[in-house]
Amino acid sequence: MSAPVILEGSGLTMRFGGLVAMAEVDFTLRKGEILGIIGPNGAGKSTLLNIITGIYVPSSGEVRLSGERLNGQPAHRIVGKGIARTFQSSRLFGDLSVLDNVIIGRHTHMKTGIFDVILRRSKAEAELAEAAAIAEGLLKAVSRGLYEQRHRPAAELPQADRRRLEIARALASEPKVLLLDEPSSGMDDADTDALMDDIRALCAERPELAMMIIEHDMRLVASLPHRVLVLDYGQKLAEGSYEEVRLIPRVQEAYLGRKAAQNAQA
Numbered sequence: 001m002s003a004p005v006i007l008e009g010s011g012l013t014m015r016f017g018g019l020v021a022m023a024e025v026d027f028t029l030r031k032g033e034i035l036g037i038i039g040p041n042g043a044g045k046s047t048l049l050n051i052i053t054g055i056y057v058p059s060s061g062e063v064r065l066s067g068e069r070l071n072g073q074p075a076h077r078i079v080g081k082g083i084a085r086t087f088q089s090s091r092l093f094g095d096l097s098v099l100d101n102v103i104i105g106r107h108t109h110m111k112t113g114i115f116d117v118i119l120r121r122s123k124a125e126a127e128l129a130e131a132a133a134i135a136e137g138l139l140k141a142v143s144r145g146l147y148e149q150r151h152r153p154a155a156e157l158p159q160a161d162r163r164r165l166e167i168a169r170a171l172a173s174e175p176k177v178l179l180l181d182e183p184s185s186g187m188d189d190a191d192t193d194a195l196m197d198d199i200r201a202l203c204a205e206r207p208e209l210a211m212m213i214i215e216h217d218m219r220l221v222a223s224l225p226h227r228v229l230v231l232d233y234g235q236k237l238a239e240g241s242y243e244e245v246r247l248i249p250r251v252q253e254a255y256l257g258r259k260a261a262q263n264a265q266a
């Protein structure tokens with residue numbers, strides 16, 4: 001893939017007291033690329049997303065979006081610059097409707113403040129109506145079934161649709177880069193397959209959107225990402241196509257466990 005690099009990290013190190021959660025990790029992400037991130041529990045996968053999105057400030061190293069240094073900037077500003085994410089554990093507003101959850105994701109693009117709502121109600125209402133129309137379009141783009149449930153409280157959605165809703169909400173900020181932390185967690189195989197189809201359709205519709213997907217489900221890792229980054233104990237173990245990295249014995253040991261590695265060699 002030779003599209004321009006949109007996001008890159010160099011020498012990323014994250015210490016928590018004596019624990020080194022990430023050590024000198026480099027990565028690049030190109031426009032339109034899907035980068036898979038795999039590694040055992042505690043490998044530093046979520047830490048990497050937290051560094052990129054400004055939730056953690058790395059102990060050293062740099063993250064750059066289209067060449068501009070991001071680390072050191074507050075998380076809300078980083079979202080405004082075009083990086084959106086979902087979280088490993090669901091973070092929806094359960095009492096609010098599906099549609100309202102997506103509208104909230106547009107807050108970085110809305111100019112209306114509380115004074116406008118009180119003093120210039122018609123302007124605020126017009127902006128809200130526009131946000132609702134955009135949110136409906138996003139729900140349709142992510143999943144027709146989700147769109148049809150747009151007036152239900154988010155808490156009533158089945159798990160798979162809640163994960164989809166989080167993706168729709170992240171897209172509402174009009175990101176250039178979308179980061180997904182274990183989007184298939186808690187799903188069975190059929191739901192995971194349906195989610196993969198939805199993500200594929202989304203990528204086809206938005207060929208410029210770059211994605212990083214942390215994932216444990218190997219079927220998803222094998223079929224969606226263009227490239228895979230393998231982390232282990234905060235270090236980069238390997239990087240390449242799934243076909244390349246899955247054959248590296250250290251990756252098999254770290255990720256699949258020694259036993260599975262021996263079976264794979266046999």
Ligand SMILES: Nc1ncnc2c1ncn2[C@@H]1O[C@H](COP(=O)(O)OP(=O)(O)OP(=O)(O)O)[C@@H](O)[C@H]1O
Pocket residue numbers: 016019020021039040041042043044045046047048088
């Ligand atoms: N805020 C924090 N304070 C202290 N230690 C942390 C913090 N965040 C992460 N860690 C530690 O950093 C290491 C990497 O954690 P991280 O959550 O990035 O792993 P992960 O690869 O996402 O794992 P999982 O697959 O379980 O989600 C772990 O040892 C974790 O306990």
Ligand SMILES: [Mg+2]
Pocket residue numbers: 045046047088
């Ligand atoms: Mg994690």
